[in-house]
Amino acid sequence: MANQSIARQVLLWQLALVLLLVAAGSGVAVHAVRRSGEQTARERALDVARTLARAPGLAEAATAADPTARLQPIAERIRKENGVDFVVVMSVDGTRFTHPDPTRIGRTFLGHIDAAAQGRTSTETYTGSLGPSVRAVVPVIGPAGRPVALVSVGVTNHRVDALVGQDVPLVLAVAAAALAVACAASMAVHHRLRRQTLGLGPVELRRVYEHHDAVLHAVREGLIVVDSAGLLVLANDEAVRLLALPPAPEGRHVGTLGLDGTLADTLTAGRTVTDEIHLCNTRALAVNISPTGRDDRMVATFRDHTELRALVGELDQVKGFAEALRASAHETGNRLHTIVALIELGRGAEAIRFATGELAAAQDLADELTAAVHEPALAALLFGKHAQAAERGVQLTVTGGPATDHDGPGPLDAFASRFEPRDLVTVLGNLVDNAIDAAVSAPPPRTVRVTVGADPDAADGGLLLRVADSGPGIDEPLAARVFERGWSTKEPYGSQDRGLGLALVRATVARHAGTVDVARGDTGGAVFTVRLPALPAQPTLPDRPALPAQRPGEEA
Known part of the structure; x- marks a missing residue:
């Protein structure tokens, strides 16, 4: 049975239970019908006996010289009219005056008559001359108020069984109907359960559940x-x-x-x-x-896809550096040709000055970025962005705040010591990329200004990152939407998602309990300002949940 489906097992158990309940109910119903039949027969016998015992002239007839001649016809008529098996009128000592079988008249009544002889009514089930019967014995009270005769009326068990037999078919019909309805309901449950369990047995269901649970969690x-x-x-x-x-x-x-x-x-x-x-x-x-x-x-x-997108972001950075190196190689080739030409023209001193001037300019840029930004990752990022901006005709300048004007640690150093530098790279890289794109879309002069330093508005110190561009700026109605995921002013590029960069900036800043806002600059471009607290604080999420780290270069 264990190999059978759950639906079939449930059906078999239901059918067995239904059969048991219907059989038990039918037995109880038949027993109740029989008891009801016996009670009906007892009440009928008692009613007939009382009616006859109280009939006028019965006491006088019972005390006459020949009571049988007067009472036998009356008793038989009453017996036939009321559907009882015997009506016996007897003396107080139990001698029969009447009986359905005339040969038994004059003999002693078989049954208990003591209570009736004392003036009380009694009923019982007793086996008499006609077999087992339900009978009632009622006294006939004479003029002196004492019993002068007794009346016994009885219904045999055969007649009771016949009466019960009339109701048994109805009981059986009801039981059969109940059994049919229960079986139909069981079959409906069987079919529904079979559909829901796909006809599987308990072992198969347990195996499926274990596999499902293991896969789901693993x-x-x-x-x-x-x-x-x-x-x-x-x-x-x-x-x-x-x-x-x-x-x-x-x-x-x-x-x-x-x-x-x-x-x-x-x-x-x-x-x-x-x-x-x-x-x-x-x-x-x-x-x-x-x-x-x-x-x-x-x-x-x-x-x-967080790490995948981080790798894509790094790849974009590498591409940017490669483009910067390509541009630098092109410029370096031109400069080398110039130096060689100066040497061939016999102007060695001018060639030396030209070469050392280029080296000094590159070194000055590196020193400027290092002095403005103490974090090496940020300095490297801005160095690469400077080359990209120069190639696209944009002048990128980096300045430091008060905290970067001395050699001691500032807010940037404190922030970098508590958080991964990639968070700063994510924030500043996205802002600078957007600023360069915005500056390119506007007429010259095209500029991007980056400020990294202490926040002068923070009482306990803090980090300020500000990126301003000379682009067309952002209208006031759109300022609240630039940080929404998916919002962008640029056309989609292949399968690349737009509108992730500024949403990413907002999420990263929110994770560090900072703020970011955008405003229109004095020259008309956009100014993005990021403020990060100097001390750890409980992060406050923006209106929408925080967003994942993403590659620099994703734009709004």
Whole structure:
């Protein structure tokens, strides 16, 4: 039986239980009908006996010289009219005056008559001359108020059985109907359970559950199931980790789980999604959503693309450096040709001055960046951005605040000692890339100014990052939208996602309890200002959840 399906086992157990209950109920019903029949026969016998005992002239007839001649016809008529088996009128000592079998008249009545002889009514089931019967014995009271005769009326068990037999078919019919209904209901449950369990047995179901549970918890891809009402039905361990879900998220609406607004809207939209990138907390997730085909539920899977996008960002940086090196090589070739020509013309001193001047300019730029920015990663980033900006015809200048005017550690050093430099690279790299693009889109002169130093408005010190450009600027109505994921003024480029860079900046700054804002500069361009606290603070998230680290160069 263990190899049978759960649906079949349930059906067999239900049928067995139904048969047992119907049989027990039928037995109880037949027993109740029999008891009811016996009670009816007892009441009928008692009513007939009382009626006859109280009949006028019965006491006088019972005390006459020949009571049988007067009472036998009356007794037989009453017996036949009332459907009883015997009506016996007897003396107080039990001698029969009447009987259905005339040969038994004059003999002693078989049964208990002591109570009736004392003036009381009694009923009993007793085996007499006609067999077992339900009988009643009633005294006939004479003029002196004492019993002068007794009347016994009885119904044999055969007649009771006949009366009960009339009701048994009805009981059996009801039992058969109940059995049929119960069997039909059991079959319906069987078919439904078979569909729901796919006809599997308990061993197979346990194996499927164990495999499902093992895969669900071991797979390195987040998976959630959302019903048609937007309620979370299931989330595996990886989904809880990637989405930073709260404890016991099942049964809650996805809009209350702290997800990014666009991600929550996508999960409840009821549409199929393929490899759509969404930002959630500190991660970039590739989201796939498809319907389950049952109950209008949607299955969503999540893959972490944060590190992949970080690698893509590094690749973009390498490409930028390569382009800068290409431009530098081109310029260096021109300068070498100039130096060689000066030497060939016999102007060696001028050649030396020209060569040393170029070296001094490069060294001055490196010294300037190192003095303005103490963090090596940031200095290297800005050095590369300077070359990219120069190639695109943009003048990039870097200045330091008060904290960088001396040799001691400043806010940047304190911040870099507590956090990974890539956070600063993410913030400043994205802002500078956007600033260069904005400056290129405007008429000359094209400039980008970067300020890194202490925040003069912070009482306890802090880090200030400010990037200003000479571009067209950002209109006031759009200033509140530039940090939204997906918002961008640029056309899509292939499969590259737009509108991630500034959303990433906002998320990174929020994770360190800082602020970022944008305003229009004095010359009309955009000015982005980032303020980061000097001391660790409880992070405050923006209106939408924080976004993952992303490559520099993603733009709004």
